[in-house]
Amino acid sequence: MRVFPQFKTNPVKGDLIKLPELGWVKMRLSRPIPDGFKLKQVHILKKASGYFAMLSLQCDVQVPDATPHGHPVGIDLGLEKFLATSDGELIARPRFFNELHRKLKLLQRRLKHKKKGSKNWRKLNLKIARGNQRIHDNQKDFNVKLAHHIVQNAGRVFVEDLNLKTWAKGMFSKHRLDARFGQFINILQSVCWKQQVYLAKVNADYTSQQSPQCGYTTDRDVAAAQIVMIRGVGAAGLAVPEIAWGEVLPGVIDLGKCPRARKPRKQFLGIPTLNEVG
Structure with missing residues (x-):
């Protein structure tokens, strides 16, 4: 560049x-x-x-920061589903890299047998580069459209305070990097700023282990998103909207009996915390 x-x-x-x-x-x-x-x-x-x-x-224009207002939406990110919202919406995780991984792997094997710097080597190298760019462009397009979809019906958006560098390590690092959660959060922040929608992050510890109310059953990720929303609204000093406790959604689990729990997650980059914005 x-x-x-x-x-x-x-x-x-x-x-x-x-x-x-x-x-x-x-x-x-x-x-x-x-x-x-x-x-x-x-x-x-x-x-x-x-x-x-x-x-x-x-341009010499001062754009005021958005203030908390309107309908609150909590977001929980994951691998089983790309994200879940506190309104009960589940977004499937796209697998752009997995779809082209086999083809790119084959092209890279063929590249090893080409003479470096030759005409055929350059053609194959360009083909691989275009395949990687196609993956990147598809991921970004998905994240932009999803960010606008979430902001369209929200006045306040709350996300978990994750440490993305630490989260990208471990057994599922390949899948987490393929999902590009960091890119999505940066785009969501930009879209919220443009649309004057309030955005803040909340403590991510135990959002998947805490139940909104005893006896309440719903999808695990939706429940975690509702906890994110409740924490965000409460930390901002506003009234927490009532959730239809007891409503059973398709594919429900009982949070109190769920043997699996996610590890605590800590920090998002580039988004002010509730404590920082007051």
């Missing part, structure tokens, strides 16, 4: 951009630059599918 900083004048004219040492370069602008914004930097990024220009814009 190469960075071109500090432009004195706007270098973009229609579908052309003027870069130092390169001059005018043709590009495809994904969307017009909004009025009142100044172009500060241009990042040129090379990917398997071509070159991309990321424009950094600046």
Whole structure:
């Protein structure tokens, strides 16, 4: 990646951009630059599918932080299901890497038998790079759409305070990295900020071991998400919404009899805690 900083004048004219040492370069602008914004930097990024220009814009506008309001939604992340919400919604975990893993593995084996630097070696190397980029693009597209879906009907969103670096280690590290939970949280944070939806993280300890109320049965991940929501709303000093205790959902388990429990999880990166935001 190469960075071109500090432009004195706007270098973009229609579908052309003027870069130092390169001059005018043709590009495809994904969307017009909004009025009142100044172009500060241009990042040129090379990917398997071509070159991309990321424009950094600046505008002297103060956007106030979102305040707690509206319907609260707690989120519990996992491997059996990508996430569960306190409203009872379960999202299946996509397996983009698993779907292309066998094909990429075969291509990498074939690459070993090619002479390094040869024409066939470069073609095969590009094919592998495009396969990896396809996985990345599909994962990001899924995370963006899911973040907008959650924020659409929420005024407050609460997530667990996880240590993603520690969580990515161990027996299921491959599957956790494939799920890209960190990318999803960063995108969710950005979407909440744009939509003026309050976002905070809560203590993740024992969310899967604590039951919302004695005798209440529901899906294990949904119950954990409801605990996240209750902790978040309570820590913010607001009234906890009533949950339909006793309602039995499909595929239920009794939390009091569940022999399995997740390990305590601690920290998310980049999102203010409830204590920090007051």
